[in-house]
Amino acid sequence: MSQPKRIGIVGGGLLGMTLALRLAERGFKVTLMEAAERLGGLISPTRIGKYTWDQFYHVMLLSDIDLLGLLDRLDLKEQISWNKTKTGFYTEGHLYSMSNILEFLSFPPVRLLDTLRLAFNIFYASRIKSWPRLENVLVVDWLIRFSGKRTFDKIWLPLLKSKLGENYRRTNAVFIWGTIARMYAARRSRLKQEMFGYVNGGYSTILEKFQQVLGEIGVETLCKTSPQRIVDKNAHAGIQLSTGETLTFDDVVLTIPCNQIPMLFPQLSDHEKQRLNGVTYQGIISSMVLLKKPLAGYYITNITDEWVPFTGVIEMTALVNRDYFDGNSLVYLPRYLPQGDSFWDKSDDEIQAQSIKALQSMYPSFRQDGVLAWKITRAGCVQPIMTINYSKELLPATQTSLKHVFIVNSAQIPNGTMNANEIVGLANRKAKEIEDLLS
DSSP: OOOEEEEEOOOOHHHHHHHHHHHTTTTTEEEEEEEESSGGGGGGGGEEEEEOOOOOOOOEEETTTHHHHHHHHTTTTGEEEOOOOEEEEEETTEEEOOOOOOHHTTOTTOOOHHHHHHHHHHHHHHHHHGGGGGSSSHHHHHHHHHHHHHHIIIHHHHHHHHHHHHGGGGGGGGHHHHHHHHHTTTOSSSTOOEEEEETTTTHHHHHHHHHHHHHTTTOOEESSEEEEEEOSSSOOOOOOOOOSOOEEESSSOOSOGGGGGGOOOTTTTTHHHHHHOOOEEEEEEEEEEEEOOOOOOSSEEEETTSSSSSEEEEEEGGGOOOOGGTOEEEEEEEEEEEETOOGGGGGHHHHHHHHHHHHHHHHHTOOOOEEEEEEEEEEHHHEEOOOTTTTTOOOSSSBOSSTTTOOOOOOOGGGSSSSSHHHHHHHHHHHHHHHHHHO
16 A cells, blocks of 8 residues: 655644644645744744733634634534623724614714615625625725725724734725625624634643644644755655754645745745735734723724724633633733834833823723733734735745645635634645645
């Protein structure tokens, strides 16, 4: 009998881990390589004070079929807690609740007619089945056309900035279509309120069980392993490590960001390098804040006022049981940024000082002596920006021009938002595609 093909996967985040799982289940012998000390990537946990939780905020919806399927495979589905949450809007110096239909219809910054146009816009987007036709129009133009300028400024703009930063100006309309499609599918009541969920213990629980399952099905895991070059050698592929060692596989899959691939794999054609380098990535600087008391009880507060140094307030313990933090509250203050933004140059102390000043203005009950711990995390390549005609001009192919090297990364999601469910779904699809290409 022939030996199973050996596949090396570069990148041990959620995407690489799920891809390793699915390929191993299909009979391949898989080695998973990660440069960091442990698997996880953007879903890795971190310490704040004496507690461990996700370094960036994550949430799941009842409509996240792929993610829920993975958790079922890991025997963690029974560990999910579901809750209803509230949403806030901070605009023109005031904090408003927008957590149900009545609050939606009476939102003070917009008129009733504007609200009705917004409702129609959401409903219309939810009925669109053919997303490619939205790729050739900017999301700004599309939303203003259907919702109006005032509604765009007061509602849509903070939502766009909370995920895209200033890159919202370059993003096509498929982004908002994907966002609405995901949220619309998750509505669970007549008041159109979502049920949000998390696994008890956060992604630390998921990663611990995931690594256990990968080991049980024969996946070899190599952490603190930094590939320096990928070489296609006609009959197989090689990965040259920083140690000077070369690992040989039948095939190699790269799950790293597009802009890192040309440097690692110089055998690519000039056309492939140009496409990969053309993908723009969004980064994030996020503060994790441990507080003695909650701020306002909204899971997410969207912000329109541009003087605020973060693009949203995520009160994680409005969703997660505060018992995990001995009754204290965990808050995230994210700011999504384009590459090259001057905000990247700010020190952690500067960001913390500006953020405290903003919190004092936004929440009269906030006191600096109520801060128990503060931690700032940074990531340069969080999500690719879907620019005009993205799928035609920039979407990376799975198989490169070299026979034994493949690409599977988040830039291959042209019609969704960046979340764990999309990543798991991508890994599921690409595992099947790679199996077919190698058969």
